[in-house]
Amino acid sequence: MAKPRLHIGDKNYSSWSMRPWLAMRVGGIAFDEVLHALPEMGGKPSFGAISPNARVPALELDGAVIAESLAICEWAAEQNPALWPKGSTDRALARSAASIMHSGFANLRSDAPMNIRRRTDAGRMTPAGLDDAAKVDELWSGWLKRSGGPYLFGDYSVADAMYAPVVMRFITYAIPRSPDAQDYIDQMLVEPNMAAWIAAAEKETRQLPRSDIA
Ligand SMILES: N[C@@H](CCC(=O)N[C@@H](CS)C(=O)NCC(=O)O)C(=O)O
Incomplete structure (x- = not known):
């Protein structure tokens, strides 16, 4: 099998790319x-073709191209x-998450x-966006309570990779969170692969006005 090639977007911005990159x-x-x-x-994406x-x-992968992060x-x-x-119940729950x-x-x-x-505040968010964030916090807290942590379902799983960009959003937009969510965020930030992605994103210099100025 030839080495798989993962096409990703700018590490600062591409939340969907971050997920499988971390899982892999x-x-x-x-x-x-x-x-x-x-x-x-x-604009036309360079990955369009x-x-x-x-x-x-x-x-x-072996002459095929697999789309979709999940x-x-x-x-x-x-x-x-x-x-x-x-465990099969935990596996089903993690897939559901x-x-x-x-x-x-x-x-x-x-x-x-x-x-x-970026570092800004949650003042730019709508009540519906803040409700979504509160729901994420509630779900994280419930899963962590059930598993005992340190990750959502105990050991690091695909579920954590899927929520990794949300961890970054809590930080960028200073979104209010519970102590349990804060502990989870702290845990995720020191995971070495996440830390490597963040360090690479911080070195990028390209700016996307639709995300940086809005
Ligand atoms: N449902 C897709 C979403 C992928 C997606 O929307 N990716 C963004 C980058 S994070 C993209 O390629 N956007 C193309 C564009 O902006 O033209 C997945 O889970 O992979």
Whole structure:
């Protein structure tokens, strides 16, 4: 098998790219990364011809291209099953947690786009965006209570990779949070692969006005 190639967007901005990149790194799966500049609003993406849905992330694998962050994370967990919890109920719950993130929290995502370098406040967010953030906090707290931590379902799983960009949003936008959510955020920030992504994002200099000025 040729080495998989993961196409990703700017590390400062591309929240969907961050998820499978983390899952693959935590899972110890060797891959090459191909970094693309996300297009300006209405612009043509450089990955348009590579990715089946003209989006990143996209994983090139043995002549096929796999789109969608969660599908790539599922592939990663087939290579390293430790990326999902062992018990079947916990595994189902972690898959549910990952799916809730993948399909939900649209208000939080649009009010507070991932921008790792930026520091601002939650004053720019709508009540609906803040409600989404409160819901995430409540879910994290419940899962952590059930598992005993330190990650959502005990050991690091795909669910944590899926929520990693939300951790960054809590910080960038100084979103109010519970002590349990703060502990989880602190835990996630020192995970070495997350720390490596953040360090790379901080070194990037490209700016996307739609995220930096808005
Ligand atoms: N549902 C997709 C979402 C992927 C997505 O929207 N990616 C953004 C970058 S974070 C993108 O490629 N945008 C293309 C564009 O802005 O033209 C997934 O889970 O991978």
